[in-house]
Amino acid sequence: MISQIFIQCSIICFFNTATALVYNALAIVTPAPWILAFGQICWACNHACPAIIYVTMNDTIRREFYRLVFRIKKVEDSSTAVKSTTQSKI
Incomplete structure (x- = not known):
């Protein structure tokens, strides 16, 4: 469970960080075309x-x-169905 959360966050953060690095580099220098393509991807x-x-x-x-x-419809729990029909009769 914890490893899945770590993997999910790592993948999301990787693309976020790589994008930020490329776009911040654009303010300083003109990077090579492959770096720009990497930033767009x-x-x-x-x-x-x-x-x-x-x-x-x-x-x-x-x-x-x-x-x-x-x-796909949710399958209603039988105990919930019984409670709702009992309450509606009262």
Whole structure:
């Protein structure tokens, strides 16, 4: 559990840090074209990574994502159903 959280944070922070370094370097020098391309790729990944990481690595978010996308209805607990019908009769 802790290792998954560490991996998730590390991936997100890597792209965020790489993007910041490239764009800060732009203020000082004109970097090589491959560095600019790397910065653009990191910028795109920086915005896409959290969603992809959470859907692939986080069990709760993945479960809710599947329910939302595939229109899976929650199975109501039988004890909850009994309580709600009992309360509605009162």
